Amino acid sequence: MDIVNEIIEKLGKASKIAVVGHIMPDGDCISSVLSLSIGLEKLGKFAMPMIDYNVPWFYREFEGTEKIKDFEGGKKFLEESELLVILDSSSPDRIGRVKEYMERKFTIVMDHHATNSKFGDLNWVDSNYSSVAEMVFILNRMMNVNYDPLLATLNLMGMATDTGFFKYSNVSADLFRKVADLIELGADLNFIARTILENKKVEQLRLFSHVLNQMKFRANNRLVYSIVRFEDFERYSCTEEDSSGFVNELRSIRGVEVAILFVEYPKGRIHASMRSKSYYDLTKVASEFNGGGHPRAAGATFDDENMEQVVKKVVGRIERDLTN
Amino acid sequence: MDIVNEIIEKLGKASKIAVVGHIMPDGDCISSVLSLSIGLEKLGKFAMPMIDYNVPWFYREFEGTEKIKDFEGGKKFLEESELLVILDSSSPDRIGRVKEYMERKFTIVMDHHATNSKFGDLNWVDSNYSSVAEMVFILNRMMNVNYDPLLATLNLMGMATDTGFFKYSNVSADLFRKVADLIELGADLNFIARTILENKKVEQLRLFSHVLNQMKFRANNRLVYSIVRFEDFERYSCTEEDSSGFVNELRSIRGVEVAILFVEYPKGRIHASMRSKSYYDLTKVASEFNGGGHPRAAGATFDDENMEQVVKKVVGRIERDLTN
Known part of the structure; x- marks a missing residue:
C-alpha cells in the first residue's frame, strides 16, 4: 500500500x-x-x-x-x-x-x-x-x-451499485467485511436499495416492456440485443438514465452470454452498453470502439453514425467471437 | 442460545x-x-x-x-x-x-x-x-x-435469496460477516446469482411484459397490482414458478408501498403474493386470509373463488389501510 x-x-x-x-x-x-x-x-x-x-x-x-x-x-x-x-x-x-x-x-x-x-x-x-x-x-x-451514518450510507452506496448489489463476480470476502463494518457504522442498505432500485417510474417499466418486445437473438441465443431510439424515449416520456438497468435484465436470460443495449440519446448519439455473464471479456471489444470498462460490463459511444451501422458493427464483432 | x-x-x-x-x-x-x-x-x-x-x-x-x-x-x-x-x-x-x-x-x-x-x-x-x-x-x-465449497455455496444460496440478494431490511452486519466467512470457505456467490437471477426464459420475460401491461394502481398510486390468469401461463408457455420474481418488480415502482400479484395456478387456485416497501405490515392481512409470511413479504391462497372476488377482497382490504 x-x-x-x-x-x-x-x-x-x-x-x-x-x-x-x-x-x-x-x-x-x-x-x-x-x-x-x-x-x-x-x-x-x-x-x-x-x-x-x-x-x-x-x-x-x-x-x-x-x-x-x-x-x-x-x-x-x-x-x-x-x-x-x-x-x-x-x-x-x-x-x-x-x-x-x-x-x-x-x-x-x-x-x-x-x-x-x-x-x-x-x-x-x-x-x-x-x-x-x-x-x-x-x-x-x-x-x-470518523464515520457517521450518513457517510457510511453514502460510502456503501457505491459498493452496492458497482457490484449489482453484491451479485457480480467482483465481490470478495473483504468487501463483505467492509459492508458489515459500514452497516455497524450506521449505513442504511435498505434505504440505498429502495432509493436506487425501487424508485422506477411507471413510464420506465413501459419503456422496458418495449425493449423486451424488440429483443433480437444471435449466435445460437448466446447474444441478445435490443434498441432504444431517441423517438422511443420521447414516446415513453423517458430519458437515457431511465434505461440504465435494462441491459442487465437482457443478460439475465437463460443461455445468454452477452447482452447489448443500443441507446440513442440525445438524437444522433448512440451508446452501446454491453454485459457478459461468465466468460466473454468485453474490454477488448470496447477498446476497439474507443470505449472502456470491465470484462463483464463495458460501453462505447458512437457519434454521427446511424443505428443500423452501429448495431451491425458491434453485434457482428461479438457474434464472430461467440460462434468461433 | x-x-x-x-x-x-x-x-x-x-x-x-x-x-x-x-x-x-x-x-x-x-x-x-x-x-x-x-x-x-x-x-x-x-x-x-x-x-x-x-x-x-x-x-x-x-x-x-x-x-x-x-x-x-x-x-x-x-x-x-x-x-x-x-x-x-x-x-x-x-x-x-x-x-x-x-x-x-x-x-x-x-x-x-x-x-x-x-x-x-x-x-x-x-x-x-x-x-x-x-x-x-x-x-x-x-x-x-467442516465446510467445503459446495456446502458453502448451498448454504449461502438461502441467505442470498431470502434477503433479495442482500437488499431487504432483514440484513445485518452479522449476516454480512457470515457471507464473508462463506465466501472464504469457497462459496460461489456469482454462480448463485447467475443460476437464480440470470436464468430467465425468454417466455418468462414476455409474460412479465404482459404483467406490466395489466398493472392497476390504487390508493394514490401507493398500491399496485397485476394479474396472471391460468390462460396467460398457457399462452406464454410458463408455469407458476416463472412468475415468482414479478411482484418484487411491481414493488420497485416509485411511490409504491404495496404490490400484489394475483396468480391463478393451477386452474381455480389463486395465490396473492404481497410485498411492501418500507412501512406496511403485511403479516396481519395475510393472516386474515389464512396466509402467512413476513412484514414486507407475505402470501395467501384462495381456492374455489373467482379472480374478481379475490382481487376485490385483498385490494380493498389493503387500500382501506393505505388511504386511512
Missing part, C-alpha cells in the same frame, strides 16, 4: 482539494466523490466534490448530493485548489471540462478500471477492487476519518 | 434424521434442508433432505439438490427416522404429507417467520434472522461441521 501512503501524504499537505468524478455519473462515482470529500472535510480540509454532468434525480434523494458542484459552480474552487483527486475515471476525457485544469494541478487518480491509462501524477489503479467506493473506504479509514 | 444447545444435544443422540422443507420450496427452504442434511452427514449421521413438492428446475442446477427426496422417495426413511427437523415452515400444513408423521416422531422446528405457530417439540423460531439458512450456518458451525 505504498501508493496509498503517498496519496495520504499528499492530501495531508494540501488544504484545498477538488474531488472529481466522471461524466454520466453512476452510483460508484457519486458515492466515491462524496465519501472522499466528506472524509477530507472531517479532517479539516476544504474539499469540493465536482462532476461536470447532471446527477440523476434518484441519487439526489441521498442527503449530501446537494454538495456536488457542476462545472460552473465549482470553477472558482478549481482555480484555487492545490490538488485534483480524480475518481472512477479511466481517461482524462471522462472528466469533462475539468480536463483543462489537469496540466496546472497535481493530480491523483484512484480507479478500478483495468483500462485506466494512469494519467495522473499519482495513480492508485487496482482492478481487484469491486468499486472505487471500496478504495475510498480504505483510504478514509487509513486517514482515521 | 439454550435452545440451540438443546437441538444439538437431540441431534447428537439420533442416528436417522429427516430434514424437511415446505411445499412450493423457495431458495431458503432448499438451501436450509440441504445444508443441514449435508452437515449432519459430515458428522456421521444418516440424514435425508425431503420436500413434498417439486423443486424448481433452476435450483436443480445446484449440485446436491439431487439428494432431495420427494414424499414417495423418502417415505421409508421417514418411517425409520428418529427425528424430524422441519425448516422454514410456519405451520404443519406447509410440510405437505409429512405432517402425518409428526405425531409419531420427535419434531424440531427451525424458522424465522414471525407467524410460526411453534408446532414442534423443540422450537427455534427467531424472526431476527434473515433466513433459516443463516440459522443452519450457526447450528452447523456450533456442531463443528
